Amino acid sequence: MSEPPVSPHDLAAIIGRVQSRYIRAAPPREVFEPLLIDLLDCTGSEYGFIADVLHDEHGAPFLRMEVLTDISWNDATRAMVERHLRGGEGDALEFHNLGTLFGHAVRTGEVVVSNQPGSDPRRGGGLPAGHPPMRAFLGVPLFHGGEMVGQLGLANRHGGYDQALVDRLQPLFTSVAAIMGAVRAERARRAAEQALREQRAQLQATVDLAGVGIVELSLDGTPRMINQRMCDMLGRTREAQMKLRTDQVTHPDDLPAEQTLRARLLAGEVPRYHCTKRYLHAEGHAVWVNANTSLVRKPDGSPDYLIVVAEDITERMQADAALRSSQQRFLDLVNSVDGIFWEADLEERRFTYVSDKAEAITGFAPARWMERAFWATRVHPEDRDRAVSEIIAVQLAGTPQSIEYRFIAADGRVLWMSSLVTVLQSEDGRRLLRGLIIDATALKQAEESQLAAQAALRANAAKTQFLSRMSHELRTPLNAVLGFAQLLALDTAHPLTPAQRARVDHISQAGSHLLAMINDVLDLSRIESGGVSLMPAVVPVYVVVSEAISLVVNAAAQAGVTITVDRSARDLAAPTTCVRADHLRLRQVLVNLLSNAIKYNRSGGTVILRWPVAPDGQVLLQVQDSGIGLSAAQQEHLFEPFNRLGIERSGIEGTGIGLVITQRLLQVMGGRLSVESTLGVGSCFTASLPEAQPASALPVQAQA
Incomplete structure (x- = not known):
């Protein structure tokens, strides 16, 4: 005798309850467990299940249970049911063996009605040992939108199952299929969102590990994503940095150029742009970066958002600034010295560096000095071979040496040059020469003047000594002449005639004048020889x-x-x-x-x-x-x-x-x-x- 038919009123109530639970956004288990109880009650079945029809990686279908009647018969099955009831993707009961009555429904998409399951050829193997007996089985595939989304299974209805029962329950099956389809879609949406979150988290973790700052900007410059390196560069937390538009953290002096480049990018004039700019650190100082900005477009080609990749080059810029300052100090020092600093490659026979003082001293600009073989053509011909030989000797010996030579300036003047030459090893292993050239013309002239003065002093000393000796030698006979002239003038025993007296007076006057000259010469000699005693x-x-x-x-x-x-x-x-x-x-x-x-x-x-x-x-x-x-x-x-x-x-x-x-x-x-x-x-x-x-x-x- 068959069970009484399901009344339309009961069926409508069941459908209403299941839809109400779904509308309240109850979890799938809370939606389907009461439904399964209602089905078992209204059909008079002993046990049953509601399952999703899914496909594995090979495309083969299998069943994953949403809810099922606890018919566990041993420890293993009880453990499986308990895991299933606890929930979780890894604990859901799955059936991949479709050589069964419910498997036939999955494979064929047909309703399976079997009132003699034990002898039904669609059954395949028998029930596991200890499994509750199965006297009748109904397997209904559930379709939504033309796709099999699940299966409903009932067993052991008194009097069995028939197509009429299936037809009466079809509105419920349709409603359940719709709910399962909606649940599947919701699960797919949640899974997609979770995958997106995981992807974004993975992307965030990846960009956080990057050694450069990365920021994703809306078209108005508001950050949509920023990596940890960028936050560290600017000294702010991620939350604080996300609140600041890019123009707010760009140095005011660099902002106009940045805005011009961004406008060209958004106008489609360039696909991306590169610039060296300064960001403002949270502590107020500037952070120098090499920034590459690209525009990401939507599928329709319109601008979507910007991606900025910024490399912190502050230390490099500071090092460059320090280097420039050091170079300027070096140049200032070099140019303050009244000489020509130089470096030369002897193999190439040319200077590789000449300081600016070269032009002031010689009239030739540094560029002329660095022409091949220039120096040799300006060295005085009489000094050229010797100077070149001395430079080669310095290179071979490897010890510093000073050389002197004459150099013909641009205006034709001949300059005496004194050059310190030393040897150094270049990075590529070549031996270079380096040194300082000083214009020694004035020193040379001073030396020559000093030598001339010393020679003149020696000559003057010799003259003075000669005059002194001669004066002494002349004064002795002259005194005798003057003395005898006086004796002749004073001799009363033999008086002189007027003519003789006139002649003696001439001798006395000339002798006196000569004696005065000799005395003056002696005075001058004593003064010049330092022999004058003063009090x-x-x-x-x-x-x-x-x-x-x-x-x-x-x-x-x-x-x-x-x-x-x-x-x-x-x-x-x-x-x-x-x-x-x-x-x-x-x-x-x-x-x-x-x-x-x-x-x-x-x-x-x-x-x-x-x-x-x-x-x-x-x-x-x-x-x-x-x-x-x-x-x-x-x-x-x-x-x-x-x-x-x-x-x-x-x-x-x-x-x-x-x-x-x-x-x-x-x-x-x-x-x-x-x-x-x-x-x-x-x-x-x-x-x-x-x-x-x-x-x-x-x-x-x-x-x-």
């Missing part, structure tokens, strides 16, 4: 002036010349003015100056003395005459020994060394002699000596 003291000028005037007053009277002291102003001839000098030698200076002023004056002329004190503390002892004066040409040779400046033809006696002796005496006393003269008007000789504090006693008044 410096505080000397009142009035005293020396008075003594000197008394010695020349007769000569002045004979020449018709008046000697006066200029007292028109007190400071011109102060009675207390003193100088520090040797008293005897200062008087000799004044006598020489007064004698010349008288000798080269005119009849009725004047000689004026004054001694004002200059602001620098020098006493200017001035002897001014109204004589013949000196031309500018004569003044240039005034202090040359034995040069009488043409006066020797005038009949005025002189040796030509009186002024030289005067000048030298003043020099050894710490003073100097100068002259101001106008031809035909007169001269003023000034003996400058340092002023000294006067002694307690008043100086003697000079005689006018």
